Amino acid sequence: MSRRCAITGKGPAVGNNVSHANNKTKRRFLPNLRTIRVALEDGTTMKIKVAASTLRTMKKQSK
Template identity: 75%
Template sequence: MSRRCAISGKGPLVGNNVSHAKNRTKRRFLPNLRTVRVTLEDGTTRKLKISAKELRTLKKNS
C-alpha cells in the first residue's frame, strides 16, 4: 500500500541527511499516517489511511 493520505493526498518528500562535515545523502520524509475507521454518509464504515493533520480537521468539523 502506498504511503499516501486518502483525503489530502500527502505523500513522501525527498531531502538530504546532512552530517556535521556537510556530507549529503538522500533520505525520505514520510507523512504521519494513521489508520482510522470513518463512517460514510450512507452509514457504512471504511478504514482509511489519513494524515494526523486531516484527522484533527475531521474531529474539529464533526
C-alpha cells in the same frame, strides 16, 4: 500499499540527511499516517489511511 493520505493526498517528501561534515545523502520524510474507520452512507464502514495533521484539521472543523 502507498504511503498517502486518502483525504488530502499528502505523500512522502524528499530531502537530505546532512552530517556534521556537511555530507548530503537522500532521505524521505514520510507522512504521519493513521488508520481510521469511516462510516459510509449505506451503513457500512471502511478503513482509510489519514495523516494526523488532517485528523487535527477535521477535529477543528467539527467544533
